[in-house]
Amino acid sequence: MKIKKVYAVYFSPTGSSKKGVLSMARELASQMGAVVHEVNLTIPNKIAFSQEFGAEDVVVFGAPVYNGRLYIGSVERFARLKGAQTPCIVSVTYGNRHYDDALLEMYDLVKENGFLPFAAAALVAQHTFGDIQRGRPNEKDLKENREFAVRATKKLLKEKSVLEKVPGNKPYKEGGGGGSFVPQTKENCIGCGLCAENCPQQAICAADGYSIDPTRCISCFACIKYCPVNAKCMETPEYLAFAKKFSEQLAARRENEYFV
Ligand SMILES: Cc1cc2nc3c(=O)[nH]c(=O)nc-3n(C[C@H](O)[C@H](O)[C@H](O)COP(=O)(O)O)c2cc1C
Ligand code: SF4
Ligand code: SF4
Structure with a gap:
């Protein structure tokens, strides 16, 4: 199949989802001889942004997990993007606890809007709170992402098929809201x-x-x-006490998961 453009589309307040999406999109684009177009939905002037994508585009989507779901404000942003049988990779980035139903939510959301997910990834990053998996995604993570993008590209070029399923449950768990720590x-x-x-x-x-x-x-x-x-x-003392305990609880390293 002929691919004209590769899009890296992300919501990423602290930049980890962005790193993951760009590593995959750049590898995909280099495999296909295409260039990457970035769509950063995080900044306030992108709240009402809308765009349509074609069948000869490929999109790599990425967003963080907030309490086991996609952050509700990111869902609103992603819902304004429309595909026309546009192949895509869906990814979520999470802080070493778990991604719960967020990857499934992303998969369902883009499918409803005209995209065809052919691969998916649940990526581990430093948690927003405390000191958990500091520095991730690191070089090893980004290398794994690139290797996954190579496998995903091969699949896309061979058969334009949709990924059958990704982990998660329905109804989705409660979540997707923000936290209560105000800087x-x-x-x-x-x-x-x-x-x-x-x-x-x-x-x-x-x-x-x-x-x-x-x-x-x-x-x-x-x-x-x-x-x-x-x-x-x-x-604040409350936050610092929470962060210490939380960091101890989530000390055990989790690995990235790829579905292709
Ligand atoms: C309000 C809030 C809720 C979060 N909930 C989860 C969660 O359920 N599981 C998890 O592993 N990480 C959770 N995280 C951590 C983020 O998913 C993680 O740090 C992610 O890398 C942030 O992405 P970004 O750098 O693209 O903004 C949460 C972070 C925030 C701010
Ligand atoms: S004020 Fe709150 S919502 Fe805004 S950037 Fe800071 S932590 Fe995020
Ligand atoms: S807190 Fe002050 S110095 Fe820091 S980014 Fe905001 S305006 Fe700039």
């Missing part, structure tokens, strides 16, 4: 606005010194990641 803004804030630009919830406002609206915050920690002077932080 603090310290006095060394230089007012650069990067946190507000990268907050997927538009929860940070310049007018009040880049503080956070707790009713909008989902604890994605994008603001902490993007702040250049470490002025955004999560250092």
Whole structure:
């Protein structure tokens, strides 16, 4: 089959899903002699973004797992993308606990919108909270992703078939909401606005010194990641106690899973 474009489409507040999607999309594109087009649905100006894809495109989708499901705000974004029998890879990225029903949810969602998932991946990354699998996805993970993309490309070129099933249960478990940890803004804030630009919830406002609206915050920690002077932080005693215990509970390393 002739592939015109490979799209890397992701929602990724702290960048791990993005890394996974790009590693797979770039390998796929290089196998097919195509180029990668990036669609970053994370930033606030992409909330209402819509796009149609054709039968000669391939899309690699990726998003994080939030409480065993896709984050509800990412579902709204992905639902505005329409395929026309467009082949795709679905992936979810999770913080070493489990992905529960999130991969199935992603698989069902894109199928309903005209895409044909031919391969899938559940990828392990550093957890947003605590100190769990720090540095992942690392080089080993990205190499595994590329090897998977090679296998997936071979399958796609041989037979344009849909992946029969992925792990998960229906009805999906409750989940998909954010957390309750609202970061603090310290006095060394230089007012650069990067946190507000990268907050997927538009929860940070310049007018009040880049503080956070707790009713909008989902604890994605994008603001902490993007702040250049470490002025955004999560250092309450409650959080630190939770993070320590949580990190101990999830210390055992999990491996990436690939379905092709
Ligand atoms: C609110 C919230 C809920 C989460 N729930 C889960 C979960 O159920 N299982 C898990 O293993 N990781 C969970 N994580 C961790 C993220 O899935 C993980 O850190 C992921 O890599 C973040 O993706 P990103 O870097 O693309 O934003 C959760 C993170 C947040 C912020
Ligand atoms: S304010 Fe909340 S929702 Fe916005 S980036 Fe920070 S943690 Fe995420
Ligand atoms: S990114 Fe950091 S320094 Fe920049 S406005 Fe936000 S809190 Fe202040």
